Amino acid sequence: MISIKLKDGSIKSYEPGITVIEIAKDISEGLARVACAGTVNGETVDLRFVVNEDCEVSILTFNDDEGKKAFRHTATHILAQAVKRLFPSTKLAIGPAIDGGFYYDFDKQNSFSAEEINLIEDEMKKIVKENLPIERFELPRAEAIAFMGGKDENFKVQLIEDLPIDEKLSFYKHGEFTDLCAGPHLMSTKYIKAFKLTQVAGAYWRGNEKNKMLSRIYGTAFTKKSDLDEHLEKMADAKKRDHNKLGRELKFFTTSDMIGQGLPLLMPNGARVIQLLQRFVEDEEEQRGYVITKTPLMAKSELYKVSGHWDHYKDGMFVLGDETKGEDVMALRPMTCPFQFTIYNADQKSYRDLPIRYAETSTLFRNESSGEMHGLTRVRQFTISEGHLVVRPDQLEDEFKGVVDLINYMMKTLGIENDVTYRFSKWDPNNKEKYIDNPEAWALTESKMKVILDDLKIDYKEVIGEAAFYGPKLDLQFKNVYGKEDTIITVQIDFQLPDRFDMSYIDKDGVKKRPYVIHRTSIGCYERTLALLIEKYAGAFPTWLAPIQVKVLPISEKYHDYAEKVVAKLKKLRIRTSADFRAEKIGYKIREGRNERVPFLLIVGEKEADLNEVSVRSRKNGDEGATSLDSFISRIKEEVETRIL
Structure with a gap:
């Protein structure tokens, strides 16, 4: 027993x-x-x-995360079975469970139409009713290749060929359908009763733009219809908040095929918000002892060879010049650290000079694959609130805590402090190509970071293989409206690059010593932060961040002069104001202003002009009635200065 x-x-x-x-x-x-x-x-x-x-x-x-994955993975196989029944010539690629649902990639001559998706859903319902037992079996490598090759499933054959020699090759079968799969799965198809196919998109095989474009069908599944309905309602709200849709509608940004993928154009509204964020960040950093730098957007390859980016990050960089033609090989910078380290090395530092806190609003370039591009969250050129702290070993803990305090202040001011999770990203000792190979230094640095995080009582999750190539990091994660997680802010301890750049300081004993470096962002990538704020506030930014804070609406042309005086007075006080002088009814103007998410609409007519008043309609309270212009100015100035959310 x-x-x-x-x-x-x-x-x-x-x-x-x-x-x-x-x-x-x-x-x-x-x-x-x-x-x-x-x-x-x-x-x-x-x-x-x-x-x-x-x-x-x-x-x-289903109440457990891994249970949900197994449930939805089973739904994925039912989707694939339905597709093969209806479109037998379609080839199978991959179909995992993901946060909030599942997807399956197919190689089909034409993309799936809305009508075909409905047919697939109906076929899935039939498969569920058939209550097909789900069976698992294994095959040796050669037999597995022959089995999938016999079904003309070339993508599955590729997957098998790329798996390690000693990998167990398992298959799952229900009815006439069999798929290569590690599992786990439910015991029968009958349990998947509440499901919905939600979206069709293109996806490159294995996420590589050089590979074939496939058709990806997304879906979700629940154990109860009521839970499915609730989820679909949330998804409908998510679509309304999606920054890639709403940001364009509200004229925060646009894109152009002529300019290129991953290169968004910030329109006046978006550019204004980022300008406000940048001023806020730079002023706060100055108050906390940071000194500002401004460094080139590119450098010779030699710089990146010293830093290690050339060996570990070259594929993600934009490289210029041809060495075979005698040209200097340059690269657009993917990060600012090597430049700021060069500034540090411009003269010899004493222990009294440390810590030095460098900050820079940096434009960076990363050659993301086209399949990864999305709105403002995944782009090829972006601007970041970058900084590097050069510290003595005895200063490391306090300076790291100071960075976290700055980040917490930023998040609280933006109103997102409760929307982030923390990830302690560590190296993967089995991936020697991705990381600088120094196990002792990694162990020491990761232990130092763990002590600091535990002392700060941060509730973090440890993840292997997500560290920077030169050191561990604390990542602040934020989920978009669809539940996809992105990193918005990072703090990294670097034990490698001070050696590579021969950085030093003269200690009390007159001996040269190595400093530590803390890499950090204070508010992250401005474009990505703008995206999450659009979704967080559904475009209705807090007054201090709103691109237009006040819109003045004259009831008729007779009151244009007074409206212009109101606008001029507000603008003089640096209150971002516009006016609607169109020959439209006031009700239409009010609706337009509300759709633009303007915090305050000021309606002016005969009474307001006579009494030097404005009738206030706020985004929060609706019609608030008339008040003196001076009283309104005092109110909005206080709201802006205190950054009320």
């Missing part, structure tokens, strides 16, 4: 060879009906997994 420790701490004895689903049935038939997967000694496994030795077992349901 073997001993199985369950989630509640109880221990049960079973014959060896029992499966996870059988353990679930022994606990409760109800639990078995909702089981999606299991864990054995903390590792997620299929319900068919056979247990042969003492271990800890938990049963995962």
Whole structure:
């Protein structure tokens, strides 16, 4: 007999060879009906997994993250089966579960139409009703290649060929459909009753723009229709908030095929918000002891060879010049650190000079693949609130905490402090190509960062393989309206580049010593921050950040002169103001102003002109009635100066 420790701490004895689903049935038939997967000694496994030795077992349901993945992964296979039934010549690529749903990539001659998506959904419903048992089996490598090759599934053959030689090759079968898959999956198709296909998009095979473009069908699935309906309602709201749609409608940015992908054009509204953010950041950094630099947008390859970017980051850089023609090989900068380190090295520093806090509003360039481009969140040219702190070892902890305090202040001011999560990004010792290979230094630096994070009582998640190539980092993660996670702010401890650039300071004992470097952003990439703020506030920015804070609406042409006086007075006080002098009815003008998300609309007519008043309509309270112009000015100035959200 073997001993199985369950989630509640109880221990049960079973014959060896029992499966996870059988353990679930022994606990409760109800639990078995909702089981999606299991864990054995903390590792997620299929319900068919056979247990042969003492271990800890938990049963995962849809309420567990890994349970959701198994549930939605099963929905993905049902989608693929439906597509193969309806369009047999279509080739299968990949189909994972993702946050909030799933997708499957297909190679089909033409993209899926809306009518075809409806047909696929209907076919999926039939497959669910058929209650097809889902079976798992394994094949040796050669047989697996022959099996998928015989089905003319060339993408699956590529996947098998690229897997390690010793990889277990598992397949899942239901009805006439079989797919290469690691699992886990449910026991039958009957459980996937509440689902919806939500979107069709293009996607390059393996995310590489040099590969074939495939058709990707997105969907989602839940155990209950009511949960699906609630999710779809949230998705509808997300589409309204999507910065890529709303940002264009509100004229924050636009794009042009003639200019290129990943190169957005900031229109006056967007440029104004970024200008306001930049002034706010630079002023706050100055108050906290940062000194400003301004460095070139490009440099010779020699600089990047010293920093390590040439070896570890070249594919992500824009390289200019041809060495074979005797030209200098240059590259647009992907980050500012090598430039600021060169400034540091311009003269010898003493221990008394440290810490030095360099800051720069930096325009950077990264050669992102075209499949990754999206609105303002993933672009090829962007501007960042970049900074590097050169510190003595005894200053590292306090300076790191000071950086985190600055970031927290920025987030609180923007109203996003409760919307971020923290990730402690560590190196992957098995990926020698991605990282500078110095295990001892990595261990020391990661331990130092962990002590600091724990002392700050930051609730973080550790992730292997997300560090910068030169050191570990604290990433602040933000989810967009669709649940996709992006990094908006990072703080990194660097133990490598001070060596590479031979950075030093003269210590108290007269000996040259190496400083540490902290890389950081204070508000992140301005374009990405603008995108998340558009979605956070649905375009209705707080008054201090709104591109237009006040719009003056004269009731008729007779009151244009007074409206112009109001506009002039407000502008003189640096209140961002415009006026609507069109020959339109006042109700239409008010609706237009509300659609533009202007915080305050000031209506002026005969009474207002006579009494030097304005009738206020605020975005928050609606019609507030008449007040003196001076009273309104005092109110809005206080709102701006205190940055009320």
